[in-house]
Amino acid sequence: MQKEHNLSKNQKIIFDLIDKSGGPMKAYSILFNVQKKGIKAPLQVYRALDKLVEIGKIHKIESRNAFIACQNSSCQVSKATAFSICENCENVSEISNLKLSKYLSNFSDNSGMKYSKYNLEFFGLCKKCKSK
Amino acid sequence: MQKEHNLSKNQKIIFDLIDKSGGPMKAYSILFNVQKKGIKAPLQVYRALDKLVEIGKIHKIESRNAFIACQNSSCQVSKATAFSICENCENVSEISNLKLSKYLSNFSDNSGMKYSKYNLEFFGLCKKCKSK
DNA sequence: TAACAGTATGTAATAATATAACATTTATAA
């Protein structure tokens, strides 16, 4: 069960928009879409995004500068994330694979570094785009 | 052995700078550093960076919008990359671990997607920063 | 309730990152 965070007004507006979109959204596209709700400035968007990432309700797709609603029930923070990204249609899915996440969370090498977080992005062609 | 690409003038200037720096560099920091060599505009930098990424001489650290020289002898293209990033000192190393790269290159799930490329970024504290 | 701390908001300005469009030049190869 995901901890219930009481989202603030702006956080809720922005989370709902991203969640309903079903895919990744970019900050200025979000801004455009919430202007009718009174959110007028980039900073208002980025602040809400920062908080939503922090509590794991959304994740940032780094290679796309975009934000997607968490598709796992278990992400309380954005600290172990994996995505598949179609390079043709830009469809993005969060990968939820216990073996993969265990493998990566336990990964260590001889660098002496203690890893506390990772982000993995796979690229390729999705089913639809492959068959064209 | 890495295929010998005959880098163009701008590509060589920019690769040498990044390589000698020993760490990740940002595009506009690169621009500042090569202005004395006649490279005056952002686009000249970005074009060289694009090409260098394409042939695997450098990789982009997506979470940092920065570029680092390939530290493996084997990357002919930037299509299977893994990095460790210290969140304190921002030191970045390319991870070269055969088991990890095999595991990820062979990864597949039931999404029907064919993965042809991945990028993995680990975060944590490096040896030095941990012991402070 | 009053005082406080922490979180969130509003607003303007600006910084940092990246690309579009167009003209010209250089390298490679048929």
Place this chain on the structure above:
DNA sequence: TTATAAATGTTATATTATTACATACTGTTA
């Protein structure tokens, strides 16, 4: 040589993100 691809030069502009400062809200505790 002629054609083609790759690289360069230049200006302008688009996109992404943060700084700085003022104000308001929310929950806790004296």
